Amino acid sequence: MKRILVLHTGGTISMYEDEKTGAVKPFDQNPLIEKTKEISSLAELIVESPFHLPSPHITPKEMLILKERIDFHLKNNDIDGVVITHGTDTLEETAYFLELTVNTDKPIILTGAMRSSNEVGADGLYNFLTSVRTAIQDHAAKKGVLVVMNDEIHTAKNVTKTHTSNVSTFQSPQLGPIGIITKKEILFYHEPIRERKLPVQNLSKKVELIKAYAGMDGFLFDILSERKIDGLVIEALGQGNLPPRCLPSLQKLLDQKIPVVLVSRCFNGIVEDIYAYVGGGAQLKKMGVIFSNGLNGQKARLKLQIILETTSDRKEIDRLFQ
Numbered sequence: 001m002k003r004i005l006v007l008h009t010g011g012t013i014s015m016y017e018d019e020k021t022g023a024v025k026p027f028d029q030n031p032l033i034e035k036t037k038e039i040s041s042l043a044e045l046i047v048e049s050p051f052h053l054p055s056p057h058i059t060p061k062e063m064l065i066l067k068e069r070i071d072f073h074l075k076n077n078d079i080d081g082v083v084i085t086h087g088t089d090t091l092e093e094t095a096y097f098l099e100l101t102v103n104t105d106k107p108i109i110l111t112g113a114m115r116s117s118n119e120v121g122a123d124g125l126y127n128f129l130t131s132v133r134t135a136i137q138d139h140a141a142k143k144g145v146l147v148v149m150n151d152e153i154h155t156a157k158n159v160t161k162t163h164t165s166n167v168s169t170f171q172s173p174q175l176g177p178i179g180i181i182t183k184k185e186i187l188f189y190h191e192p193i194r195e196r197k198l199p200v201q202n203l204s205k206k207v208e209l210i211k212a213y214a215g216m217d218g219f220l221f222d223i224l225s226e227r228k229i230d231g232l233v234i235e236a237l238g239q240g241n242l243p244p245r246c247l248p249s250l251q252k253l254l255d256q257k258i259p260v261v262l263v264s265r266c267f268n269g270i271v272e273d274i275y276a277y278v279g280g281g282a283q284l285k286k287m288g289v290i291f292s293n294g295l296n297g298q299k300a301r302l303k304l305q306i307i308l309e310t311t312s313d314r315k316e317i318d319r320l321f322q
């Protein structure tokens with residue numbers, strides 16, 4: 001039997017709905033821990049619950065705790081794979097954090113639920129079961145960190161939460177799922193390109209994320225240049241463009257040597273220095289803005305935060321975002 005480390009962290013998968021008020025709340029004790037027994041015929045489960053939080057309460061510090069628990073077991077050589085249950089709101093960020101920082105070929109799978117544990121059609125236990133089924137497959141190895149939800153397998157780099165309530169919320173806009181789960185099989189369609197691993201022991205840097213909009217001026221940039229930040233990610237317009245009125249304030253931030261990374265607020269495609277009008281990508285690149293390669297804002301923010309722990313060299317940051 002394969003040995004699977006199960007890390008329960010909270011989220012709707014471990015919540016219940018009050019039948020009278022409809023309010024959804026965490027249980028004091030995660031009910032999945034009891035339910036785990038029903039799945040123990042598939043694999044030898046090593047179950048830990050390092051914290052029990054709704055995922056909007058999760059910070060990079062909790063992500064680092066998960067990395068450390070996984071590294072501990074990898075070092076002990078007592079596991080063949082990992083399944084993490086997590087709230088869905090920030091699940092993609094924890095998945096991507098682990099993709100960037102955990103160095104292993106063994107499957108690491110995150111899953112969650114859109115319906116709380118006592119709702120009709122609750123998807124939590126089912127998603128947990130399919131995640132364990134995926135984690136024990138030999139061919140789930142070497143694919144990086146994966147997200148298993150609703151009978152689909154997605155990569156941490158591409159997956160994002162696309163719907164507030166639907167069970168098919170997790171999608172990979174750039175790529176689609178890399179695999180599917182049926183009653184009989186776990187099938188992969190293609191091999192993902194894996195992320196270069198980054199060292200991280202501590203997360204002390206303040207990195208902010210802002211979204212561009214039509215008519216944006218320098219207001220938010222001015223606030224950021226007055227407060228101390230270590231880095232900034234901007235979700236720019238289209239192919240990587242910004243409204244002209246915000247440029248002088250952006251320049252102030254760049255003059256302070258704050259690394260500024262550009263992603264697009266579009267959920268498909270990459271940013272490029274194509275447009276040569278005022279505020280277009282060509283000008284932003286000349287100003288020293290770093291262009292990312294198709295990550296969404298929240299993942300680029302995490303990546304910059306991790307990178308800044310080891311370097312603030314603009315060229316090196318640029319290289320790591322290619």
Ligand SMILES: NC(=O)C[C@H](N)C(=O)O
Nearest residue numbers: 011012054055087088089
């Ligand atoms: N479906 C969910 O898990 C959403 C919940 N708000 C959470 O992320 O904890």
